[in-house]
Every structure is written in structure tokens, then in C-alpha cells.
Amino acid sequence: MKKSGILILGLIVCFTSWSYSQQFSSGKHPVKVNNKNAIEIKVIEPSGAYDIVQKNSYNLKYNINEGAKITRVKVFINDSLFVESTSKDFKKDKVKGYEFEQKIPLLRGENIVKITATDQDQKENTVSKAITFQKRLALIIGNAQYPENLALANPVNDARAIDQSLKSMGFDVIKIENADQKSLKKTIDQFGNSLPDYDVGLFYYAGHGIQFNGENYLIPIDAQLASKEDVEYDCVAVGRVLAKMEFARTKTNIIILDACRDNPFERSWSRSAASKGLAFMDAPSGSLIAYATSPGRTAADGKGANGLYTEVLLKYLQQPGLQLEQVFKAVRKDVEKKSNGQQVPWESTSLKGNFFFK
Secondary structure, three states: OHHHHHHHHHHHHHHHHHHHHHHHHHOOOOOOOOOOOOOOEEEEEOOOOEEEEOOOEEEEEEEEOOOOOEEEEEEEEOOEEEEEEEHHHOEEEOOOEEEEEEEEEOOOEEEEEEEEEEEOOOOEEEEEEEEEEOOEEEEEEEOOOOOHHHOOOOHHHHHHHHHHHHHOOOEEEEEEEOOOHHHHHHHHHHHHHHHHHOOEEEEEEEOOEEEEOOEEEEOOOOOOOOOHHHHHHHOEEHHHHHHHHHHHOOOEEEEEEEOOEOOHHHHHOOOOOOOOOOOOOOOOOOEEEEEOOOOOOOEOOOOOOOOHHHHHHHHHHOOOOOEHHHHHHHHHHHHHHHOOOOOOOEEEEOOOOOOEOO
């Protein structure tokens, strides 16, 4: 009996020990481990998972905890070793630990930067960040000073607000206000000639626009549209802008047309002379075309300083971390709500990659 009792007691102890070990390993009672000597890399710049810059160099800043007995730190750019530092190069702060600041070169497009730290026991830790070097060019046009009862209240304000917003996000900007046909064509050509040196092209137009024979046209302030036949000769086709973008082979092209306002030129023509709003256009490869409202419908000029569409667009342009498509989905939702369903923005897209304004 004694031997069997000892055996049973031993089995109970073993089962209890196994049960507790299972609880610890399952996380019910996590084991506390002292990690003060584990390598922790804190990247200061870029502060997020990615950053977008408009120059070919970047000040990379990061700290490594003081407790880690690091002996070597390597920085890789797109899997190529850029710099290797050893203990003699380290700068130590009692609070921040080991401090590093290195100016790194960037290639056009996305750059994957990896920081690898090794300690005296040959243990390693690696963190990665994405830094995109992207040159951006925008052409912004605001036409408001049409003759007599054709004038619009907000396009110039809209153009100025978009100008400020895009400049704050690293865009180089060409802007023209109240353009006649000659100025409009000349400025579009200037934009097209400059575009091949850029990765992103953006075209924004606020003003009167019209569709004719399935083609969309921008209406200059000096247009004399006595009949529908004058459209092709007195206006400027949106296709002119698209052609410049296609020729430049820009990776990302964005066309924003806040030009779907109810067009008073059409009122003097016969009822069947032209359709309201703008016509749907297929976006060339790598492009997104955004309309202030759905094809064939008109948009509000707005009661405040900006048109309804541009007012909402300005809000979402500045939100970090939104992909391009997400920006316009959010704009559509807000505009539709604020207009009680009367105005529903629309997009046509053939984008190949992700684009973030910021």
C-alpha cells in the first residue's frame, strides 16, 4: 500500500506540474521575462510605417535601447548595404540610449530601408521602413469671370485653396485664374512639357465645362458659344490634358473636374443641343479621373467660399494614410449626404499602384 500510495502521489504532482506549465505556455499565466538587454530599435524619422518626400535624400533618425550590448549596426537601402557602424562610432545618451542620425540617398519611387542591430551574443533585430521619393506636379485652373450672368462665385477660391493644399504636400504647382482660350492652351502645353520629369501629374479645373459629341470641354472665359457648333472651336478639350499625361508616361495621373455646374450656355440652344454635365471618360492607364458629380448630372457651385465638392475634397486631401481611392470614396459619401443625394461624385480609374497624398 505504501508503494502504491507514493506512486499515486507522484503521479498527482507530475500532473499538477504539467497542468501549470500548460497554463503558462498558453498565456493564461504569462511568464515575465526580463528584456532589458533585448535589442529595441525605435525609429524617430520616419515616425510612421512610411514617408513620402520630394527630394533624393533623407535624414534617418533612430535610437537603440541602452541595455542592449550592441556591437554593430547596418543600414540597407533596397537590400544594398549603405553603412555599417561599430561600437567606436556609437553615440550614447543616458535617457535615449544609442542615438543614430544618417543622411541616406533615395532612388525615385519607393525605397525600403532596413536597420539591423547585432549584440555581443550575435543576436539580431531588424526594422524596416518605406520612404518614397516622388516628384509631383499640378496644374490648377479656376475660371469664374465669365460675361454677364454666366459668372461663377467659387472657382477662383477653389483653385487657390487647392493650390495651398497641394503645395503643403510637396507638389510643384502651375496655376492660372480666369483663363481665356489662348492662355488655357498655352498653360496646358507648359504643364505637358514639364511633366516627363515628374512621377505624379495632377490636373484640377473649376469652372464651366460642357460635353459635346461625347467629348468633354473646358470653357474659357472668352468663349462665344452662340450654338453647339462653336464648342469645338471656342473651348478646350479635356482630351488635350489626357494626351499630355499619356505622352509624359507619368506613373500616376489624377484629373479632377469640378466643372459639372449647370451650364447657362445651353439655355439659349434648343433643348436637344447638348447634355447636362460632363460625359464619362475612360481613364488612361495609371490614371484616375474624378468628377464633381455623376456623368450627365450637374453640381452645386456652393453657398460658401468654396464649391461643395471642393470644400469636401480639401478636407480629405490632408488626411494622412488614405489611399487615393479612399480619398474620393470619402468625398463621395460626404457630398452625397450634404446635398441630400442630389450630387454624387464619380470616378473612373485605371491606377496600377497605391498613391497617398500624405
